[in-house]
Amino acid sequence: MSKIKEVRPEKVAEILESFEHRVDSLIMILQDIQEEYRYLPEDALRIVADDLDLPLSQLYEVATFYRSFSLEPRGTHEVKVCLGTACHLRGGPMILENFERVLGVKAGQTTPDLDFTLETVNCVGACALAPLVLVDSDYHGETRPSKVKDILGKYSQK
């Protein structure tokens, strides 16, 4: 079964309706679409562009300007390795390397099975837990490279 949700025009219409089709709510509309599909599918962007009477290129400009938007499908789980100063000093780069090796992707990429997207972050304010890895909203503190497989294992079947 495909992990990419099919774009249903009625769902996009529902999101547009919840913001009263307001152009000044464009960012929030895109946020809701991203939340629904975990990325911004072109079919959904076309519906929004038509509805708000905006050129599609303008939507792509907004989508590429904000780092929180993705034009590519994202993994079911987001792994974020902290590379802020405290985490960096306590081995963050080695932990990142291990995630890259085990997942077979580089930071910023998604595994082909769409299970995981690997990212880096710069300090999430939990330096006492360094080195820190976030999976979705779970904090994995004092991580070691040897724990990488165990961490991923917790999410592989979810």
Ligand code: FES
């Ligand atoms: S440097 Fe990683 S949480 Fe602060």
